[in-house]
Amino acid sequence: MACVADVIAVLEELYPSRRAEPWDQVGLVCGDPARDVRRIVVAVDPVQAVVDEAIALGADMVITHHPLFLKGTSSVAATTPKGRVVHDLIRNDIALFAAHTNADSPPNGVSESIAQALGLRQIRPLDPDDDSPLDKMVTFVPIESAESVREALTEAGAGHIGNYDSASFSTPGTGRFRPLRGASPAIGAVGEVAEVDEVRIEVVVPRSRRHDVVEAMRHAHPYEEPAFDLVELIGLPSADVGSGRIGELFAPMTLTDFASVVNRVLPATAHGVRVAGKPDQMVQRVALCGGAGDSFVELARKSGADVYITSDLRHHVASELREHDSMSLIDVAHWAAESMWLPVLQVRLTQALGTTVDIAISTINTDPWTFRV
Numbered sequence: 339m340a341c342v343a344d345v346i347a348v349l350e351e352l353y354p355s356r357r358a359e360p361w362d363q364v365g366l367v368c369g370d371p372a373r374d375v376r377r378i379v380v381a382v383d384p385v386q387a388v389v390d391e392a393i394a395l396g397a398d399m400v401i402t403h404h405p406l407f408l409k410g411t412s413s414v415a416a417t418t419p420k421g422r423v424v425h426d427l428i429r430n431d432i433a434l435f436a437a438h439t440n441a442d443s444p445p446n447g448v449s450e451s452i453a454q455a456l457g458l459r460q461i462r463p464l465d466p467d468d469d470s471p472l473d474k475m476v477t478f479v480p481i482e483s484a485e486s487v488r489e490a491l492t493e494a495g496a497g498h499i500g501n502y503d504s505a506s507f508s509t510p511g512t513g514r515f516r517p518l519r520g521a522s523p524a525i526g527a528v529g530e531v532a533e534v535d536e537v538r539i540e541v542v543v544p545r546s547r548r549h550d551v552v553e554a555m556r557h558a559h560p561y562e563e564p565a566f567d568l569v570e571l572i573g574l575p576s577a578d579v580g581s582g583r584i585g586e587l588f589a590p591m592t593l594t595d596f597a598s599v600v601n602r603v604l605p606a607t608a609h610g611v612r613v614a615g616k617p618d619q620m621v622q623r624v625a626l627c628g629g630a631g632d633s634f635v636e637l638a639r640k641s642g643a644d645v646y647i648t649s650d651l652r653h654h655v656a657s658e659l660r661e662h663d664s665m666s667l668i669d670v671a672h673w674a675a676e677s678m679w680l681p682v683l684q685v686r687l688t689q690a691l692g693t694t695v696d697i698a699i700s701t702i703n704t705d706p707w708t709f710r711v
Contacts, residue, residue: 340691342399342433343371345378348690349401349437353447356546357467357579358440363405368424369433375399380683381700382676384434388702389423393430395698400427401683403448403676405436441679443467445578446686448628451679452647453583455603456624463580464625465637468573471545476538477555477566478513480525484537490558491539495547507540513565524560545570582627582634584641590622593645593666600647600668604678607671608707614656615666621645628675632656639665649675673705 346366358364367384377399379392384402392400406420414421427434441447443463453461475496479487488506491497497505513536517523526532543551548568556564587596594617601611624645625638631648632655638646643665649672656667684697691697 340375340695341371342366342369342373342375342435345375345399345401345687345691345695346371346435348687349435351690352686353437353441353444355440357443358438361408362439363408364436364438364440367406367434367436368427369399369435370431373398373431373433375433375695377696377698378687379698379700380680380687381702381704382673382680383704384423384436385702385704386419386423386426388700388704389426389432391700391702392432393426397432397698399433399435401435401437403436403438403441403679405438406434441683442628443579443581446682448676448679449581449583449626451682452626452628452675453585453624454682455678456599456626457588458583458585458624459588461583461585462577463575464582464584464627464634464641466575466577466580469576469579471573472571473543473545473548474540474569474571475543475551475555475566476540476569477559477564478511478536478538479564480513480560481510481535481537483558483560484508484539487555487558488539488541490554491541491551494551494554496541496543496551496554498544499542505541509538511536511538522562524562542571543568582625582631582638584623584625584638584643587622587624590620593617593619593621596621596624596645597668600670604670604674605703607674607703607705608709609671609674609705610710612651612669613666614660614669615645619644619666621666628679629672635659635667647675671705671707673703 355364375398377397379397380401381388382403384406414424416422416425492504497503499505513534516531517526517528521528525534593615597611597613621644623643625641625643626647627634630650632651635655645666647668649670651669680699684699687697
């Protein structure tokens with residue numbers, strides 16, 4: 339039987355919280371990590387209607403894209419909408435978890451789900467992240483202690499490259515030092531220059547593990563003051579992690595026809611699909627960003643995209659882009675675009691948790707706009 343903590347571990351593997359923007363609030367909002375989970379409801383927004391649906395379905399956990407609290411609060415009184423959500427979740431022993439900007443950039447995240455739903459090929463990030471930021475550590479160890487230090491570094495997370503671990507490079511050399519007053523040298527004597535046969539050990543270190551690896555090296559090293567270098571490596575653009583996505587249609591089509599495809603693929607909303615461009619323009623390269631993505635308009639234009647799809651486009655951003663008379667724009671409802679992620683999340687959770695946990699997609703349309711006149 340899976341528990342809330344098991345589900346969180348799967349989500350952390352799929353959509354690491356370290357990829358969330360600094361301003362974001364992701365993770366477990368309420369709930370007991372030890373609580374058994376038999377049914378999960380996945381949704382875009384943690385609103386009351388979704389909570390009511392989860393209660394009616396007998397859910398043990400709700401996973402949403404948007405956080406319940408993006409800003410600090412001093413009250414969760416049930417007299418407020420968000421407070422009532424918290425009270426109803428706790429009263430019904432339902433956990434709430436949010437995966438927001440950390441679910442935007444990874445493979446099978448929000449933007450990639452939209453690209454897949456639209457049938458794009460050769461999908462890659464519009465704004466790639468650095469591929470797994472790494473440091474390089476170099477330390478110098480007496481020959482007889484080299485193997486134990488290598489093992490400690492590996493155990494702490496160093497030396498992992500792709501599907502390999504315990505990766506290091508070693509070269510022999512001579513270490514030279516003189517212990518001063520107050521030192522307690524493992525080798526040599528205070529006031530005397532010592533020369534020691536040593537091994538230079540080099541390993542790569544995930545930047546997120548830097549502190550752990552340094553501490554492990556210090557603990558395993560026989561010297562009280564081990565010499566080491568720690569260098570930040572320049573990252574390469576990731577092939578599958580980053581903001582937005584860009585890809586190619588199987589065959590060119592007019593902007594009008596492509597907008598119709600977008601309208602057909604996305605769920606219907608009062609917002610609909612707004613288009614800025616020439617109806618007969620031919621479209622093949624498509625850039626997109628789930629959610630509010632007008633900050634990537636210029637990047638999309640420079641990428642050579644024929645059209646850029648996003649939500650919440652502001653007037654001046656769209657107007658200035660259209661002055662270039664090149665890339666067209668398609669503005670879709672925020673909720674509609676991000677809801678494309680829910681079936682993908684459902685599949686990924688089912689693959690990881692098995693059939694003992696039922697994953698239900700919320701049927702509630704939480705787009706705030708209700709009609710047009």
